[in-house]
Amino acid sequence: MSKKKIKNKIQQFFLNLFFIFICFVALLPILYALILSFQSGTAALSTKMSFFSGTLTLDNYKNIIFHHPLFRWLFNSLELSVGTMIVAISCSVTSAYAFSRYRFKGRIQTLRLLLILNAFPQILTMFALFRLFKTLHLLDSKPGLVLIYAGSMCIFSILNLKGYFDTIPIEIEEASKIDGASETQLMLKIILPLAKPSIIVTAVMVLIFVWNEYLFATTFLLKDTSYTLAGGLYQLQASDYSRSWPLFTAAAILISIPILIVFFIIQKHMVSGLTSGGVKG
Amino acid sequence: MNWKRKYQPWKHTIPAFILIGAIIIFPIVYTLYISFTNMNLYHWDNYGFVGFRNYIRALFKVDSGFIEAIGTTFLWTFLNMVLQIVIAFFIALGLNAPKLKLARVYKTLLMFPWAMPAYVSILLWKVGIYNTDFGLANKLLSWFGISKIDYLSKNVPAFLSCMVLNLWMALPFMIMMFDGALQSIDQSYYESAKMDGAGFWVKTLKITVPSVKNIMMPAVLMTTFTTFKQFDIIYLLTQQKGALTGATLQTIITYVHQKAFVSNNYGLSSAVSIVVFVLIILISLFLNKGLKEEAL
Numbered sequence: 001m002s003k004k005k006i007k008n009k010i011q012q013f014f015l016n017l018f019f020i021f022i023c024f025v026a027l028l029p030i031l032y033a034l035i036l037s038f039q040s041g042t043a044a045l046s047t048k049m050s051f052f053s054g055t056l057t058l059d060n061y062k063n064i065i066f067h068h069p070l071f072r073w074l075f076n077s078l079e080l081s082v083g084t085m086i087v088a089i090s091c092s093v094t095s096a097y098a099f100s101r102y103r104f105k106g107r108i109q110t111l112r113l114l115l116i117l118n119a120f121p122q123i124l125t126m127f128a129l130f131r132l133f134k135t136l137h138l139l140d141s142k143p144g145l146v147l148i149y150a151g152s153m154c155i156f157s158i159l160n161l162k163g164y165f166d167t168i169p170i171e172i173e174e175a176s177k178i179d180g181a182s183e184t185q186l187m188l189k190i191i192l193p194l195a196k197p198s199i200i201v202t203a204v205m206v207l208i209f210v211w212n213e214y215l216f217a218t219t220f221l222l223k224d225t226s227y228t229l230a231g232g233l234y235q236l237q238a239s240d241y242s243r244s245w246p247l248f249t250a251a252a253i254l255i256s257i258p259i260l261i262v263f264f265i266i267q268k269h270m271v272s273g274l275t276s277g278g279v280k281g
Numbered sequence: 282m283n284w285k286r287k288y289q290p291w292k293h294t295i296p297a298f299i300l301i302g303a304i305i306i307f308p309i310v311y312t313l314y315i316s317f318t319n320m321n322l323y324h325w326d327n328y329g330f331v332g333f334r335n336y337i338r339a340l341f342k343v344d345s346g347f348i349e350a351i352g353t354t355f356l357w358t359f360l361n362m363v364l365q366i367v368i369a370f371f372i373a374l375g376l377n378a379p380k381l382k383l384a385r386v387y388k389t390l391l392m393f394p395w396a397m398p399a400y401v402s403i404l405l406w407k408v409g410i411y412n413t414d415f416g417l418a419n420k421l422l423s424w425f426g427i428s429k430i431d432y433l434s435k436n437v438p439a440f441l442s443c444m445v446l447n448l449w450m451a452l453p454f455m456i457m458m459f460d461g462a463l464q465s466i467d468q469s470y471y472e473s474a475k476m477d478g479a480g481f482w483v484k485t486l487k488i489t490v491p492s493v494k495n496i497m498m499p500a501v502l503m504t505t506f507t508t509f510k511q512f513d514i515i516y517l518l519t520q521q522k523g524a525l526t527g528a529t530l531q532t533i534i535t536y537v538h539q540k541a542f543v544s545n546n547y548g549l550s551s552a553v554s555i556v557v558f559v560l561i562i563l564i565s566l567f568l569n570k571g572l573k574e575e576a577l
Contacts, residue, residue: 012380019383022372023390026449030393032417033405091296098293107290117305119565121510123534124554125308127541128315132308151304154297212398215513219542230400237404238521245408245415252401263396264389 037061037250060250070251072225073232080146080217080228081210085203087150092157093199097191099158100165101173111159118155126219133220140222148216153206160205164198165191204266211259229255309558316551328548335552347553350536357440357532358509361447365455365508366501368448373459374489388460395453403517406446407433411518431527433519439528443514450514455504462496463489506564510534533557 038056064070099111122129129148130139138144168191176190192199214230221227227235233255237248316335320328339347372391376384394402410417411432419429432442470488479487512534519528520535520543531539537557540550 008380015375015378015381016383018375019381019387023387026391026394026453028417029402029405029409029449030397032409036409087300091300095294095297098290102290104290110294114301116562116565117301119506119561120305120309120558121512121534121561122305123512124537124557125305125312126538127547127550128308128311129304131315131547132311147300148304151300154300155305158297212400214400215516230398233401233404237408248408249405252405256397256401259398260393260396264392267392267396 033249034253036246037253039246060246061254064247064251064254068236068247068251069225069227069232070229070254073227073229076142076226077211077228077230079142080149081207083142083146084149084153084210085206087146088153088157088206089199089203091150092154092202093161093192093195094187096158096161097165097187100162101170114155114158118159122152123215126216130219139220140226142221142226145216145220148220149206149210149213153209157202157206160202161195161198164195168194201266204262208259208262312551312554315547316555318548320547320551322545331548335548336556339549339553339556345549346531347533347536347556350531350533353440353530354509354532354534357444357511358505361444361451361508362501362505364444364448365451365504369452369455369459370493372452372456373463374485376456376460377463388457391456392453394449395457399450399513400517402450403446403514406449407518411442434527436528436530439519439526439530443518443530446518447508447511447514451504451508455500458497458500459493462493465496466492509564512538533560 037060038058040057040059099107133139133144136144138147172194173186173190176186181189212230213228214234217228217231218234221231224235233248233251236244236251317330317332318324318328319331319334339345343349375381376388378384381387408416413419413429413431416432418432422429430438433439466489470492471484474484474488511532515530515532515535516538519526519530520539533553534557537550537553540546540553
């Protein structure tokens with residue numbers, strides 16, 4: 001009996017060893033960046049194999065916060081993501097409701113079309129959009145970019161919210177209809193409060209999308225005062241990154257922290273939202 | 282009254298469809314239009330129609346590079362998916378080993394690469410890991426006494442570097458999906474298999490794999506699609522504006538971007554976009570068949 005116990009102990013030991021190694025590999029690039037962000041510029045650029053060379057310093061963080069327009073970028077990102085959230089959610093909530101509650105001609109076909117359009121990589125039509133926006137003088141304008149982001153997140157939001165509406169029993173609405181509630185009252189007083197959890201999760205996912213988007217931000221916003229966090233970070237490494245590399249890691253860490261926090265809060269909902277169908281690609 | 286009933290639902294969808302029409306559908310139609318013209322930097326306004334010439338050039342002229350890009354894309358998708366599924370499966374299996382007390386801690390730690398903003402991870406890898414002079418990968422090599430490698434300057438090492446990064450970024454999601462699927466398996470199967478004296482491999486192949494297969498289908502198809510569409514990794518690692526590393530790796534998505542925004546051949550780029558779009562419709566029709574229709 002004790003022989004088996006020892007065998008189990010050994011097995012467990014190796015399993016734990018294996019997972020410590022795997023976790024180390026998974027975290028290594030992030031840890032490395034974290035360590036470098038606390039080092040002075042010259043130490044980070046040494047080619048020697050060393051993790052802690054020189055003294056730790058907060059200079060990079062001070063530098064990125066006070067000598068670079070980090071707050072300007074943050075403000076731009078916030079503006080864009082809140083704008084996108086409002087436009088995308090308010091456009092999609094009523095149509096999600098319609099697709100969930102009404103049975104009408106063309107419903108299934110439209111949903112199928114939405115699924116296919118949702119799978120379509122927007123990069124493929126980026127030039128057409130660029131030309132369109134140039135003609136309409138919407139380049140370098142935040143409302144223009146908000147429209148693009150809202151458009152690309154609208155289908156996702158419709159499908160996500162529809163999936164949630166499907167799980168709300170219809171009886172509640174019918175009861176209030178009998179009580180003589182109008183369509184608008186029904187929407188504002190009954191549906192929206194009931195759908196609140198899903199609306200919050202969808203809104204947060206829209207926010208993460210905008211926060212993490214760099215390609216459209218760097219293509220459609222040309223002035224450096226209108227850079228978002230993503231665009232700014234991108235520019236920071238694009239312009240001679242070897243010199244500003246510790247600075248860049250400090251910025252990268254600062255930008256990632258809010259996303260990491262939000263991610264771990266809504267992580268559970270994300271997995272269930274993704275597996276329960278409705279949203280693909 | 283009847284009229285109202287019929288159009289009531291559509292009324293709710295008007296705002297969304299104006300937005301989708303302007304931002305998603307119109308650009309697709311416009312791309313189709315551009316694909317039949319010779320629009321480029323010199324013909325920005327005075328472009329002319331050239332019929333199917335762009336399509337012929339993309340599909341039948343080897344020098345256009347599009348066929349090569351298709352090959353790269355399929356190889357990329359295939360290798361990534363096989364590795365992802367196999368590695369994620371075994372890691373998830375390990376996480377579900379009966380006596381692993383710290384499983385929750387490991388799971389949380391493993392989630393970090395997924396939680397990081399993708400472009401931040403890619404840029405961190407580009408300068409932190411793959412940089413020839415002070416990247417971690419070469420530091421490790423020199424530690425073992427091996428000479429430095431220029432990871433991103435040739436196609437094959439660049440492809441492999443992109444793949445390692447993609448695995449790092451995509452595995453956490455796959456592991457969590459497998460983990461969930463494994464936990465849904467009825468434990469009594471294993472007990473009766475144990476009674477019959479089945480070993481690890483028999484149990485895995487005869488019970489675990491068949492039970493997990495169907496649950497994992499949607500997640501696997503979805504990931505296949507995102508891998509197929511992957512743009513950021515290859516673009517940010519090897520072909521940023523003004524920071525080309527020398528590798529000429531192109532998938533179909535980066536190809537479209539490169540033709541439109543680098544070599545300014547808008548007609549050709551648009552033709553390729555349309556071809557890719559048709560390809561995507563075909564693939565998603567095929568995938569939707571594999572998925573349950575209940576979502577609708």
